[in-house]
Structure formats: C-alpha cells, structure tokens
Amino acid sequence: MTPPEHRLNAIAPYFTMYPLSFPLNELSQARPGEWVLDPFCGRGTTNFAARLLGLPSAGIDSNPVAAAVARSKIVRADADGVIRRCKELLASVRAPREVPEGEFWELAYHRETLLDICRLRESLMSGIDEPEDIMLKALVLGILHGPRHKGGPGYLSNQMPRTYATKPGGAVAFWRKRGLRPERINLPKLVERRARYTLAAVPETAGGEILQKDSREKSSFPRVPGGYRRVVTSPPYWGMRSYIPDQWLRNWFLGADHEVCYSQKGQLRHGGLGNFIEDLARVWENCAAVAAPEARMHIRFGALPSVPQSPEEILRSSIEMSRRWRVAGIRASGIPKKQRRQSNQFVKKMGKAIEEIDMEAVLS
Ligand SMILES: C[S@@+](CC[C@H](N)C(=O)[O-])C[C@H]1O[C@@H](n2cnc3c(N)ncnc32)[C@H](O)[C@@H]1O
Structure with missing residues (x-):
C-alpha cells in the first residue's frame, strides 16, 4: 500500500x-x-x-x-484549494474557443466531458502558475486517459492505456470493433475524488x-x-x-x-x-x-x-x-x-x- x-x-x-x-x-x-x-x-x-x-x-x-x-x-497545494480552483476555472470559460472535432474525439470523450476538458485546457494555458494550477494541471494529465473501471470512472476517456495515448487510427479501430462509446464523466467530481486521495498528506x-x-x-x-x-x-x-x-x-x-x-x-x-x-x-x-x-x-x-x-x-x-x-x-x-x-x-x-x-x- x-x-x-x-x-x-x-x-x-x-x-x-x-x-x-x-x-x-x-x-x-x-x-x-x-x-x-x-x-x-x-x-x-x-x-x-x-x-x-x-x-x-x-x-x-x-x-x-x-x-x-x-x-x-x-509545490504544495491542498485538495480543497485544487477543487476550488477547478470549479473556478470551469466557470470562467463558458464556450471554449477550440474544441477538436472528428471521429477520434467523438469516440474518445463524451461531448460534455470534452467541453469541460477544453474549458480547463484554455484557462490553464493562460500562464497563471499558482501551486493550485500546477497541481490541477498534473492531476488532469493523470486522469486524461486510462482504462475503464467497473467500480466507477477513474479516467475521463473511453478505454485507453494510461501510460501512453493510442494514436487516433488505432484507437478508433479498437473502439469501433468493440462498440465502445464514451461515457459522460463528471470532471469536477472526478477531480475532487482524485485530489482528496492524492493530496491527503502532501509532504513539506x-x-x-x-x-x-x-x-x-x-x-x-x-x-x-x-x-x-x-x-x-x-x-x-x-x-x-x-x-x-x-x-x-x-x-x-x-x-x-x-x-x-x-x-x-x-x-x-x-x-x-x-x-x-x-x-x-x-x-x-x-x-x-x-x-x-x-x-x-x-x-x-x-x-x-x-x-x-x-x-x-x-x-x-x-x-x-x-x-x-x-x-x-x-x-x-x-x-x-x-x-x-x-x-x-x-x-x-x-x-x-x-x-x-x-x-x-x-x-x-
Ligand atoms: C527515462 S525518462 C526519465 C524518467 C524519470 N526518471 C521518472 O521517474 O519519471 C527520460 C526522460 O528524458 C527526457 N529527455 C530526452 N532527451 C532530453 C534532453 N535532450 N533534454 C532534457 N530531457 C530529455 C525525456 O523527455 C524523458 O522524460
């Protein structure tokens, strides 16, 4: 453990x-x-x-x-700070300027989840680098793609490896063959769950x-x-x-x-x-x-x-x-x-x- x-x-x-x-x-x-x-x-x-x-x-x-x-x-940031920052940033972008389109994106993420990812992406790209932003960025990178779990979502994507991202062609073929559609994942909730676990005891x-x-x-x-x-x-x-x-x-x-x-x-x-x-x-x-x-x-x-x-x-x-x-x-x-x-x-x-x-x- x-x-x-x-x-x-x-x-x-x-x-x-x-x-x-x-x-x-x-x-x-x-x-x-x-x-x-x-x-x-x-x-x-x-x-x-x-x-x-x-x-x-x-x-x-x-x-x-x-x-x-x-x-x-x-850096040091606690779970409450990161969760608060995540909600703040999501609320700060109503319609993201850039939402990638095409079969890969449709099958990789549920539309609503993708919109939230794009909102966070846009606001975190603005260059503000408070410890909460740094931590949130890393946390979202950690949940951006990975396998589906039976006991509730652990990642934002459709089925994927977590250490590396499959290339679009291979990923689409894999999802199509198995009829895998992306589930809607509540991004702030998943961030909250991960932050509470990962940041439970952050060292000095x-x-x-x-x-x-x-x-x-x-x-x-x-x-x-x-x-x-x-x-x-x-x-x-x-x-x-x-x-x-x-x-x-x-x-x-x-x-x-x-x-x-x-x-x-x-x-x-x-x-x-x-x-x-x-x-x-x-x-x-x-x-x-x-x-x-x-x-x-x-x-x-x-x-x-x-x-x-x-x-x-x-x-x-x-x-x-x-x-x-x-x-x-x-x-x-x-x-x-x-x-x-x-x-x-x-x-x-x-x-x-x-x-x-x-x-x-x-x-x-
Ligand atoms: C074996 S990995 C290091 C993994 C690390 N020990 C860890 O636990 O995560 C090697 C790293 O070297 C980086 N790298 C390769 N060429 C580099 C360069 N010219 N300058 C800086 N980093 C480089 C790669 O991006 C990669 O992250």
Whole structure:
C-alpha cells in the first residue's frame, strides 16, 4: 500500500518512470541542505524523493508533459484549494474557443466531458502558475486517459492505456470493433475524488525548480550555491524515441496541436549510437559544470536486447567521453519484483525484456 505522503508521486503516470525507491536509496546518505539534480527528470521522481528527504532539487526535461507533472512534485497545494480552483476555472470559460472535432474525439470523450476538458485546457494555458494550477494541471494529465473501471470512472476517456495515448487510427479501430462509446464523466467530481486521495498528506516542500529545457545545452542548468552534491537520473533508454508522440494527448491538453507530433525536437538523438553517446556525454559535462567537488552521480540505464551493445558499454563510453566523471561502481538494477521494473512498460508494449543497470560515478 502506498503511504499517503507518497501518493503525490503517482499523480500522473509517465512512460519509463523509475520506482521511488531508486532515488530514495541513492539519496539516503545525503546531508540536509544538499542540492540534488536530475537532468532527465521525467515525472519528477528524483525531485519527489529529494523533497521527502528535505533536500532541495532541480529537474530538467524537454518534454512538456514531463515538466508539467514534475512541477507538481515540488509545490504544495491542498485538495480543497485544487477543487476550488477547478470549479473556478470551469466557470470562467463558458464556450471554449477550440474544441477538436472528428471521429477520434467523438469516440474518445463524451461531448460534455470534452467541453469541460477544453474549458480547463484554455484557462490553464493562460500562464497563471499558482501551486493550485500546477497541481490541477498534473492531476488532469493523470486522469486524461486510462482504462475503464467497473467500480466507477477513474479516467475521463473511453478505454485507453494510461501510460501512453493510442494514436487516433488505432484507437478508433479498437473502439469501433468493440462498440465502445464514451461515457459522460463528471470532471469536477472526478477531480475532487482524485485530489482528496492524492493530496491527503502532501509532504513539506524542500525548494527547487523544474525547467522545461534541453539538457544538452549548458544554459539549461540552474546554478545553486555550492553546486549540486547529487545527481540521480535515468536517460532515455537507447532506442526509445517515442516520449513525445506517445504523450500526444497530454501534450494537446497542455496547449499543443490536436494531432500526433512526431518531432524529436529537444530529445537525445537516437539516429546512430555515436550521436546518442555524444549527446549523453554533453549532458554529463553540463552536470559536472554545476556540480560540487566530489559530487556523486547515480544513473539507471537500459537498452533493448536487440541492440548489439550492452547498456553498460553505451553508458561507460558516454561517461569517458565527458572526461569529467569517474565510474565508481556498476551493477544490475536488481529490482526483485518484475512488476516494479522501469522497463516493464516497454515489455508490455514491445514484448521484449530489457537489461537495466545502475551506475555510480564520481566527479573527477
Ligand atoms: C527515462 S525518462 C526519465 C524518467 C524519470 N526518471 C521518472 O521517474 O519519471 C527520460 C526522460 O528524458 C527526457 N529527455 C530526452 N532527451 C532530453 C534532453 N535532450 N533534454 C532534457 N530531457 C530529455 C525525456 O523527455 C524523458 O522524460
């Protein structure tokens, strides 16, 4: 059972998120006040672990969905505030300016539910970023799509996976074949139920910042007094290029176009292993530039078994190329329960097991 103070971490799912236990273990020896950095923060698991331990943290991710979810991990808002804000924002937009049309949208959401989603989308896009808005945004991203539950609605959509959104063609074919029509879901009620559960015991904040930026750029890294003592991170697994297209529906909610975006802008290059290693090396160099002397870096990494190089070889090459870190230890990620593996979502989608490793490096 998830302890109530850990529930915020699961506010929205994210493809290839790692379990909270990984950063919690790696940060357990950190001293109060030490800054933590994650240059590929995803949904902000590292930032949440840092918060639980009272450590300030920074997170960087170029995917807008990741950054929006990660932001909720460092702010504090209670359920009443989020529920109130949701009602306020819904009432503030009578007729949304933009309501996507077509078979996908008709089958994905009941018309009334879609109108409410569009109302919230429009008002949350206006750029007001109070903690309640940040939390509400992440909460709605978490319920935007997912499976139907027998015991009452858990998600706003017709039947869909929750970690990634099906592409329109495939989704429509799936719904049509099974005769699945979207149910009318009461958005404010579902938000209320989720907020009461997720925000039942929100831990104290420990400070920090999440940036939607490209970590290959030096300028993306905020400097902190004394530098970061700990880096805990997990780069995209080699060959994993679908972070943006797989999150197309959540990206739409955040303001993107209502069609699948296949652009790889801001993502590590997966065209050619050499390019990928070079990109990773740049990120390690950038981390080194803002790290404290003798900082430690903990990396979880994996690659598909069809890839001839092992994840260890790939990661070692990138660390050596950066010339700033020394490998201090490497081990199989060794997570005993199969269902807790970060790669499990790949296994479901691609039917293949992935080798995962954990590496520790020290600033040299
Ligand atoms: C394995 S996921 C991290 C998951 C994270 N540990 C969690 O628990 O949610 C890797 C992340 O790297 C991000 N990413 C890929 N290329 C990037 C880049 N150049 N700059 C910043 N983030 C990048 C992806 O968007 C993805 O969210």
